[in-house]
Amino acid sequence: MKPNNRGLLWVDKYRPGTLDEMDFHLELKERLEGMAQRADIPHLLFHGPPGSGKRTRVSCLLRLIYGPAAEKLKVEHRSFKVGDPPKEIEMTILSSIHHIEANPSDAGFSDRLIVQELIKEIASNAPLDVTAVRVPFKVIVLHEVDSLSRTAQQALRRTMEKYSRTCRLILMADSLTKIIEPLRSRCNLVRVPSPSEKEICDVLQKVSKEEGFELPDQFAVKVTKACSRNLRRGLLQLQSSKMDNYPFAEDQPVSRADWELVCIDIASLLMREQSNKRLLLVRTRFYELLTHAIPADAIFESVTMELLRSADQEIAPAICECAAEYEHRLRQGQKAIIHLEAFAARFMQIYKEYIDNQYSMLIDDD
Amino acid sequence: MDIGDRASVLSTPWVEKYRPVKIKDVAHQTEVVAALEQAVERGGGNLPHLLFYGPPGTGKTSLALALVREIFPKEILSQRVLELNASDERGIRVVREKIKGFAQGAVGQAKVKDGKTIPSFKVIILDEADAVTGEAQTALRRTMETYSTVTRFVLICNYISRIIAPLASRCAKFRFQPLPTEVSFNRLSMICKSEQVTASEDLLKLIITRTNGDLRKALMTLQSASRMVPHGSEIGDKEIALASGEVPQELLERFRSAMFADSSFENVQSVVDDVVLGGYPADGLLHQLCDLLVEEDYAELDELQKSALIMKMARAESCLADGASERLQLLDVGARGMYISKSRENSSSLFKV
Numbered sequence: 138m139k140p141n142n143r144g145l146l147w148v149d150k151y152r153p154g155t156l157d158e159m160d161f162h163l164e165l166k167e168r169l170e171g172m173a174q175r176a177d178i179p180h181l182l183f184h185g186p187p188g189s190g191k192r193t194r195v196s197c198l199l200r201l202i203y204g205p206a207a208e209k210l211k212v213e214h215r216s217f218k219v220g221d222p223p224k225e226i227e228m229t230i231l232s233s234i235h236h237i238e239a240n241p242s243d244a245g246f247s248d249r250l251i252v253q254e255l256i257k258e259i260a261s262n263a264p265l266d267v268t269a270v271r272v273p274f275k276v277i278v279l280h281e282v283d284s285l286s287r288t289a290q291q292a293l294r295r296t297m298e299k300y301s302r303t304c305r306l307i308l309m310a311d312s313l314t315k316i317i318e319p320l321r322s323r324c325n326l327v328r329v330p331s332p333s334e335k336e337i338c339d340v341l342q343k344v345s346k347e348e349g350f351e352l353p354d355q356f357a358v359k360v361t362k363a364c365s366r367n368l369r370r371g372l373l374q375l376q377s378s379k380m381d382n383y384p385f386a387e388d389q390p391v392s393r394a395d396w397e398l399v400c401i402d403i404a405s406l407l408m409r410e411q412s413n414k415r416l417l418l419v420r421t422r423f424y425e426l427l428t429h430a431i432p433a434d435a436i437f438e439s440v441t442m443e444l445l446r447s448a449d450q451e452i453a454p455a456i457c458e459c460a461a462e463y464e465h466r467l468r469q470g471q472k473a474i475i476h477l478e479a480f481a482a483r484f485m486q487i488y489k490e491y492i493d494n495q496y497s498m499l500i501d502d503d
Numbered sequence: 504m505d506i507g508d509r510a511s512v513l514s515t516p517w518v519e520k521y522r523p524v525k526i527k528d529v530a531h532q533t534e535v536v537a538a539l540e541q542a543v544e545r546g547g548g549n550l551p552h553l554l555f556y557g558p559p560g561t562g563k564t565s566l567a568l569a570l571v572r573e574i575f576p577k578e579i580l581s582q583r584v585l586e587l588n589a590s591d592e593r594g595i596r597v598v599r600e601k602i603k604g605f606a607q608g609a610v611g612q613a614k615v616k617d618g619k620t621i622p623s624f625k626v627i628i629l630d631e632a633d634a635v636t637g638e639a640q641t642a643l644r645r646t647m648e649t650y651s652t653v654t655r656f657v658l659i660c661n662y663i664s665r666i667i668a669p670l671a672s673r674c675a676k677f678r679f680q681p682l683p684t685e686v687s688f689n690r691l692s693m694i695c696k697s698e699q700v701t702a703s704e705d706l707l708k709l710i711i712t713r714t715n716g717d718l719r720k721a722l723m724t725l726q727s728a729s730r731m732v733p734h735g736s737e738i739g740d741k742e743i744a745l746a747s748g749e750v751p752q753e754l755l756e757r758f759r760s761a762m763f764a765d766s767s768f769e770n771v772q773s774v775v776d777d778v779v780l781g782g783y784p785a786d787g788l789l790h791q792l793c794d795l796l797v798e799e800d801y802a803e804l805d806e807l808q809k810s811a812l813i814m815k816m817a818r819a820e821s822c823l824a825d826g827a828s829e830r831l832q833l834l835d836v837g838a839r840g841m842y843i844s845k846s847r848e849n850s851s852s853l854f855k856v
Contacts, residue, residue: 168731168745179516179727185782291634295588301516313748313784314823319559322720323518325727326748331780366780434828441831445772453768454838461819461835465827 148372151344154208156197160343161336162190162329169194169327173201180297182282182308182321185329188367191309194329195278198307202272203235210238219250226251236276242284249289252279253296260300275304282308283315290317297323331366334358340368341375356385363391396431397439403481404443411485416478423477433473437464437480444484452491459483517726518719521694526569529562530718531686535677539566543573548622550574552647552656554671556663557679560717563659567628570657574622583610588630598635598642602627606650625654632658633665640667647673681716684708690718691725700729701737709740713747720747750783750791758792762840763803771837775830785829789816789836808843815839 153159156166172178183191199207210233216225226247231238237259244251259275282290297306297320308324310316332340338361345352352375360378364371377392378385403422406415426436441460445453463480467473523529526539535555542550555563571584585605587597610623629635635643647656647670658674660666691707694700702725714720727746728738744751754777761770778788793816796809804812819832 171733172730175730179723179730184784186780189780189782288634291631295630298516298519301519312779312782312829314786314829315826321748322559322717322723325723325730326746328745328748328782330782438828438830441834445768445834450768454842457831457834457838461822461827461831464831465822465825468826 146373147344147348147376148369151340151347151372152193153197154200156194156201159190159194159197160340161332162194165194165327165329169198170201173198178202178305179325180301180306180308180323181327182310182313182316182324183327183329184310184313184316186331186367187311188364188369188371189329189331190368191329192280194327195307195309199233199236199276199278202276203233207233207235209233217251217254219254220247235272236278238278238280240280241289242281246286248285249292252285252289253292256293256296256300256304256306260304274302276307277304278307278309280309281311282320283310283312287317290320294319294323332368334361334366337361337364337366337368337371341371344372344375350379351384353385355387356389360391363393396426396429396436399426400436400439401443404440404447407440407444407481407484408447408488411489416482416485419481420474420478423474423481427473427477433467433477434464436477437467440480448488449491452487455487456484459487517694517698517722521690521722523562523565523569524572526566526573529566529569530690531682532562532566532677532679535566535679538675538677539570543570548620550622550624550655552651552658552674554658554660554663554666554674554676555679556660556666556676558681558715558717559661560714560719560721561679561681562718563679564630567630567657567659571626571628574626576621579621583625584628585625586628586630595636595639595642598639598646602643603646603650606646606654608653610653623653626657627654628657628659630659631661633660633662637667640670644669644673682718683716684711687711687716687718687721691721694722694725698729700725702729703737706738706740706743710743710747713743713749748784748787750778750788754778754781754783755788755791755795758788758837759795759801762837763801763844766841766845768838768841771834771841775833775837778833779830785833786820786823788833789820789823792816803844811843812836812840815843 156170159166183195185191196208210231213230213232214227215230216227218225224247226244228239228241228244228251237255239251239255241248241251241255256277259277262275279285285293293306306324308316308320313321313326338357341357341360342352345357356378360371360375364374374391374393378389381392382389399422403419406419406422409415423436427433437460441456444456448456459480463476463483466479467476470476526536526543529536553567555567557563568586571580575583585602587602605625605627608625610625612623614621632640643656656674658666658670663671663676688704688707688711691710692704695702695707707725710721710724714724724743724746725738728742731742731745732738754774758771758774758778761767761774778785793813796804796813801809816836819836822832823829
């Protein structure tokens with residue numbers, strides 16, 4: 138281990154640098170190797186949940202195609218002059234001599250212009266002598282394509298085809314659903330599923346061995362359960378749990394992110410009492426989360442999951458229905474707090490009705 | 504062909520490599536092909552404005568490109584044809600300046616060269632025209648008429664309903680049909696032969712049914728699958744399933760039985776978890792489930808219950824298209840499906856929204 142690696146997070150420190158170091162998805166590894174060998178990779182679309190290892194696989198693939206030169210990355214802040222009338226947009230771009238990485242959804246509603254500008258620029262700098270290089274094209278890696286606007290995705294369609302001689306796109310997205318069909322059909326889909334609980338457990342054990350500390354199986358399982366099959370989250374949780382208390386105590390809770398704790402708290406507040414006062418209290422909690430820049434959809438999911446865990450199965454359909462409805466409205470609306478609050482109020486109503494019914498049935502039986 | 508060319512041919516997608524070059528090469532769309540061939544034979548002089556519409560992968564763009572290639576000789580192609588697609592700037596200013604500017608320019612008299620008449624007009628191809636704003640479409644109306652002597656438009660879109668009526672009525676409209684199985688099959692097996700890919704007949708048919716007549720998608724699937732196996736060996740079902748990105752049958756079956764047979768919310772939750780964490784697309788799951796429900800009969804569901812469930816799925820699909828959370832929508836569908844399959848007698852409550 139190089140000495141300058143000491144201060145790194147484990148997530149970065151133990152990120153595999155080559156495909157051979159991969160711990161899971163071995164079938165996928167073979168597929169990527171096959172692609173790199175033939176040197177005629179198509180446009181690729183990596184999709185899979187967060188923390189499943191998409192980015193790691195992409196950088197390994199690039200290394201396999203271009204060799205070590207693909208790892209010499211340079212960070213630039215570039216400003217693009219795009220649009221009509223022209224305006225300046227700042228973008229952070231990672232690049233090596235062979236490829237370029239960007240997250241165009243950062244540009245907000247100018248994302249379409251950025252996408253077009255980037256591709257045109259890269260594609261027009263084609264290598265002069267295609268016989269000299271093994272791979273006659275450059276690669277553009279675009280992150281979070283699922284949060285690109287529809288128009289930006291539309292813009293990619295034909296641009297991809299037009300410049301396919303000189304550049305290849307590697308797109309990355311959490312879910313295919315938010316990507317328009319024409320774009321999906323132009324790419325080779327690479328599904329990266331979340332690692333299984335066992336695989337995560339194995340990785341945690343491996344890291345503990347390399348770091349040289351004791352990780353009881355029981356605690357490893359606990360971390361695995363808490364991270365919902367997100368390896369990145371699992372490693373972070375393990376590292377911060379170790380900071381909290383080491384050696385691990387038997388009943389030590391897994392260290393969780395603060396916002397998750399608040400979500401759990403909100404759920405239990407909602408379950409325990411249904412009143413106006415309680416709603417106000419919950420509202421302040423929601424505000425707290427939102428002001429800390431926690432995305433509203435994450436709050437929605439985590440509160441709903443928590444409610445489903447503790448509420449009776451009988452009202453689960455009703456909870457799902459109202460969660461799905463208000464989360465959908467959140468996408469169309471502007472102010473997240475209103476929809477979160479509406480959800481909380483509606484849940485209280487559902488729950489109270491249910492409890493009252495149960496209660497009156499009990500009395501009738503007597 | 505020199506080596507440089509070979510390198511770039513090697514890496515072109517088959518979709519581009521086998522794009523039809525001549526009008527008559529475009530598969531299946533007999534009506535429009537015949538009409539255009541006739542127009543070209545007569546020197547192209549009486550070509551109207553054209554509007555091509557139809558599902559993706561049926562040859563609209565290919566036909567438009569083939570048309571201009573046949574009308575104009577290669578040397579003047581770039582002077583006479585302007586191709587604009589959704590990738591280009593297409594707001595109202597572009598329509599007013601770029602398109603109008605191009606449309607205004609005069610061209611020489613029709614002349615005969617190498618026995619072929621070169622007509623005296625230019626062509627503007629507006630690909631993906633349904634993505635042009637309504638405002639810009641309105642601005643196009645007059646331009647189309649005023650310069651119709653020197654410029655012809657070819658509009659291409661998936662949904663004719665997104666083209667404003669005044670624009671649509673100015674064009675000769677051609678609907679592109681989804682390709683029937685045997686046409687796609689012939690194309691695919693021809694390409695298999697020239698790329699030296701081994702695939703059984705059944706497999707090609709499987710690809711075609713899975714892609715619903717979208718030839719581009721079928722070709723992409725075939726090409727991605729062919730990269731997964733060593734050169735020369737046969738492609739199997741597994742590769743196709745991987746390449747097309749569909750949800751495996753086993754998962755569908757589990758979702759279905761969690762809803763109807765076991766009716767346990769816990770099972771629904773665990774299947775939804777597996778779908779979302781497995782990286783499968785939720786809308787794909789809904790589409791495949793819908794196909795399954797329509798095609799097969801289930802003892803657990805009568806027709807009314809089926810329709811109620813499909814209505815719920817349709818709502819969820821539209822929410823997903825708006826960007827709603829996959830997990831919550833699938834849970835909602837699952838929970839509703841449980842409720843529907845249980846309430847057999849009480850049919851009036853099924854459609855309660």
